[in-house]
Amino acid sequence: MRTPNMKVKCPECKEGFDLSVNDYEEDDLLQCPECTVDLVIKVDNGKFKLVTEKEKYFDEEIAEEFGAAEEVEEE
Numbered sequence: 846m847r848t849p850n851m852k853v854k855c856p857e858c859k860e861g862f863d864l865s866v867n868d869y870e871e872d873d874l875l876q877c878p879e880c881t882v883d884l885v886i887k888v889d890n891g892k893f894k895l896v897t898e899k900e901k902y903f904d905e906e907i908a909e910e911f912g913a914a915e916e917v918e919e920e
C-alpha cells in the first residue's frame with residue numbers, strides 16, 4: 846500500500862498542500878508552509894482538516910458543553 850496523501854487547505858492563507866496521512870493524526874500541530882501560522886489537524890469524515898489554534902479551542906469548548914469530547918461517531 847502506498848502512502849496516501851491528504852489534500853488540505855490553510856484556513857489563513859487558503860493555500861492548499863498535501864500531508865502524508867502516515868505522518869500526522871488528529872490534534873497534531875503543524876505550521877502552514879506558506880504563511881507559517883500554527884495549525885491543528887482535525888479529522889472530519891475521514892478527511893484531514895486544518896484549523897487555527899483559536900478554532901481548536903472553540904471546538905473543544907463546544908464539545909465539552911455537550912459532554913461528548915472523546916466520542917467518535919461511527920458509520
Ligand SMILES: [Zn+2]
Nearest residue numbers: 855858877880
Ligand atoms: Zn497559510
